[in-house]
Amino acid sequence: MSYVMPQDFVSQMVATGEKKLFTSTRDTLIRSFMGAALLTMGAALAVTISTTTGNPLLGAVFFPIGFIMLYLMGYDLLTGVFTMVPFAVLARRPGATWRGVWRTWGLVFCGNFAGALTVAVLMAITLTYGFSTPPGEIGQALGAIGESRTVGYAEHGAAGMLTLFVRGVLCNWMVSTGVVAFLMSKDTISKAIAMWMPVFLFFYLGFEHSVVNMFLFPSGLLLGGDFTLVDYLVWNELPTVLGNLVGGLVFVGLPLYLTHYRTRPERLRVGPEGPGEPVKAAAEDRFSTPVG
Numbered sequence: 001m002s003y004v005m006p007q008d009f010v011s012q013m014v015a016t017g018e019k020k021l022f023t024s025t026r027d028t029l030i031r032s033f034m035g036a037a038l039l040t041m042g043a044a045l046a047v048t049i050s051t052t053t054g055n056p057l058l059g060a061v062f063f064p065i066g067f068i069m070l071y072l073m074g075y076d077l078l079t080g081v082f083t084m085v086p087f088a089v090l091a092r093r094p095g096a097t098w099r100g101v102w103r104t105w106g107l108v109f110c111g112n113f114a115g116a117l118t119v120a121v122l123m124a125i126t127l128t129y130g131f132s133t134p135p136g137e138i139g140q141a142l143g144a145i146g147e148s149r150t151v152g153y154a155e156h157g158a159a160g161m162l163t164l165f166v167r168g169v170l171c172n173w174m175v176s177t178g179v180v181a182f183l184m185s186k187d188t189i190s191k192a193i194a195m196w197m198p199v200f201l202f203f204y205l206g207f208e209h210s211v212v213n214m215f216l217f218p219s220g221l222l223l224g225g226d227f228t229l230v231d232y233l234v235w236n237e238l239p240t241v242l243g244n245l246v247g248g249l250v251f252v253g254l255p256l257y258l259t260h261y262r263t264r265p266e267r268l269r270v271g272p273e274g275p276g277e278p279v280k281a282a283a284e285d286r287f288s289t290p291v292g
Contacts, residue, residue, distance in 0.1 A: 001190040009183040010260040013253075016183070017084035018093045020076065021100050025107060028076070032111025033118075035075030040119040040215035042066020046203065047216075051141040060204035064178075064196045071182045071195065077211050078108045078241070079172045080179040083248035087257055109241075116214030123215075124222035139223040146220025149208070150231040161239060164208060168243020169251070171207030174198040176248035180256065208240040 004012075023031075042065045050059030070077070085104050088096040125131065127139040135143065153160035181194035202209065217225075217232040 001193070002186040003190070004184050004186065006256070006260045009180065010256045012183045013084060013180060013256065014087045014091050014093075014261060017081075017086065018088035018091075018096060020081055021085050021088045021093075021096055021104055023104075028104065028107045029111040029114075031074065031076045032078070032108040033115035034073070035070045035077050036112035036115030036211050036214065037119050038070040038073070038075065039066045039077060039211055040116045042069075043212045043215055044119065044123050047141055047145070048138050051138050057204060060200050063203045064199040067175075067178065067199045068192050068195050071179065072188065072191070076108050076111070077175075077179075078105065078112050079175045079209065079211060079244050079248055081105060081108050082172065082245045083176040083179060083253040086249065087253060087261075090257065091261070112211045113214050116211060117218050120215045120219035120222060124219055127223065135223040142216065143220045143223045143225030146217045146225035146232070147227050149213075150217070150227045150235045154231065154235045160235070164236065164239045165243040167206070167208040168210070168240040169247035170205070170243075171202050171209045171240075172244040172247035173251040174202035174207065175209060175244075176252040179248075180252060208236070208243065210237060210241045210244050213237055213240055 046059035046063035177198040178195045
């Protein structure tokens with residue numbers, strides 16, 4: 001299986017962020033709509049497997065299917081653009097501005113929400129025969145998820161809000177690692193395996209993903225979950241979005257960017273005969289001469 005060195009895939013990460021920053025409004029909305037739709041179909045699969053088998057581990061194993069497919073098809077998630085897009089500005093790419101970053105984040109959020117909500121409505125229809133029958137076991141499980149991860153946090157007050165935020169941070173630490181993993185290889189099998197590992201971890205540990213929640217909570221409301229739209233927004237979606245932003249940018253994007261793109265000169269080597277010259281390639285100052 002192929003492997004791309006960190007210096008190379010981080011340069012590609014910056015180039016990818018630049019490309020997404022200048023993608024047209026129409027294409028950004030289409031790609032983010034379809035990205036959320038595929039991701040949340042994977043979430044529906046995972047909930048179905050976990051509920052019918054009683055084994056959450058098995059559900060987590062299959063959840064990354066949607067994630068892998070959406071990136072192989074060139075679609076977008078808010079969690080990924082949180083990590084990628086800002087580096088077009090930091091790398092001083094021509095025309096890249098923070099206003100453009102906010103525009104891209106906003107468009108992807110809207111597209112993701114529309115895609116996830118569409119799947120939530122379609123799944124609610126299939127689970128209730130067009131809302132003509134009460135939800136079955138899987139529908140009840142979706143409603144229970146919505147209650148436990150909104151009202152459940154609210155019961156703990158500030159401590160619950162902190163926990164929710166931290167779970168959002170941890171989530172996108174893993175998910176954005178999976179996004180970057182797409183760039184770590186050149187063949188499809190290698191990409192799929194590399195992306196699967198961190199995404200499986202996040203889902204099984206129960207961290208909070210803003211786009212997955214755009215499906216889970218609306219579907220829970222449609223299927224009779226005992227919580228409100230305000231509960232969902234205040235006690236899940238908005239803190240999760242903020243946590244996802246911090247997790248992807250601070251724990252994935254910035255460390256890779258600083259240590260593999262804008263590296264500092266290597267320390268001088270000291271041998272038996274005194275100080276020597278550092279290896280030229282390793283000593284390249286990428287701050288003054290950025291790659292890509």
